Amino acid sequence: MDGLAERLTAVRARIERASERARRDPARILLLAVTKIFPAEAIQDAYALGLREFGENYVQEFEGKAPAVSGLAGARFHLIGHLQSNKAAKAAELFQVVQTVDSAKLARRLNEAGRALDVMLEVKLSEEESKSGADPGGVPALIEAVRACPNLRLRGLMTMPPWSEDPEAPRGFFRSLRELAETHGLAELSMGMSNDLETAIEEGSTCVRVGTALFGKRRKQLATDEHR
Numbered sequence: 001m002d003g004l005a006e007r008l009t010a011v012r013a014r015i016e017r018a019s020e021r022a023r024r025d026p027a028r029i030l031l032l033a034v035t036k037i038f039p040a041e042a043i044q045d046a047y048a049l050g051l052r053e054f055g056e057n058y059v060q061e062f063e064g065k066a067p068a069v070s071g072l073a074g075a076r077f078h079l080i081g082h083l084q085s086n087k088a089a090k091a092a093e094l095f096q097v098v099q100t101v102d103s104a105k106l107a108r109r110l111n112e113a114g115r116a117l118d119v120m121l122e123v124k125l126s127e128e129e130s131k132s133g134a135d136p137g138g139v140p141a142l143i144e145a146v147r148a149c150p151n152l153r154l155r156g157l158m159t160m161p162p163w164s165e166d167p168e169a170p171r172g173f174f175r176s177l178r179e180l181a182e183t184h185g186l187a188e189l190s191m192g193m194s195n196d197l198e199t200a201i202e203e204g205s206t207c208v209r210v211g212t213a214l215f216g217k218r219r220k221q222l223a224t225d226e227h228r
């Protein structure tokens with residue numbers, strides 16, 4: 001993929017500068033390469049440049065790419081898109097991490113799949129219409145439900161604030177997520193994307209999910225056609 005090496009260098013430099021400003025260790029911030037809509041070659045190219053953790057949004061889309069990337073030793077795949085309970089078994093088969101657990105029912109279904117999975121709870125911090133995620137008030141019960149599942153290891157919280165061009169706009173949401181995680185003793189915070197990863201790192205992110213800044217613009221139409 002043309003220019004991926006340069007873009008990766010630039011993203012890593014952004015992570016390092018933000019970490020420095022926040023007096024944090026950049027090694028504690030996972031760069032999750034978001035490859036949705038891009039073909040399996042994007043994952044292979046990023047892997048060749050040293051990336052090992054990949055984010056995908058759709059079970060069905062990743063099922064198509066999985067055969068091409070299943071031999072990449074040490075690669076881990078995170079589901080970062082909304083997951084319906086009826087696709088939980090398939091998701092548990094394809095992914096090592098599910099960042100979007102937002103109901104006790106989904107947690108139970110993932111657990112029943114019988115595979116060890118790292119999970120994060122997706123929290124909805126804004127009233128924005130179609131966003132998935134658990135309400136902050138429901139988080140304590142959800143934590144209890146996940147902890148009752150022997151196959152699930154609860155790592156932390158994830159959120160996706162309303163899109164804004166202003167990288168400062170999500171700061172309050174990031175802070176709320178960190179406070180919620182602290183309250184419950186959860187170490188990992190998946191927050192920050194191409195546009196606002198600096199803000200997220202300043203607010204404590206341990207996983208930035210970066211697509212556009214690494215791979216370029218996505219062809220949005222493809223996504224809607226495929227997942228209708």
Ligand SMILES: *Cc1c(COP(=O)(O)O)cnc(C)c1O
Pocket residue numbers: 034036057080081160193194195209210211212213
């Ligand atoms: C697409 C997506 C990303 C990456 O967004 P970019 O702005 O392209 O970096 C991160 N997280 C989630 C949940 C996404 O759906």
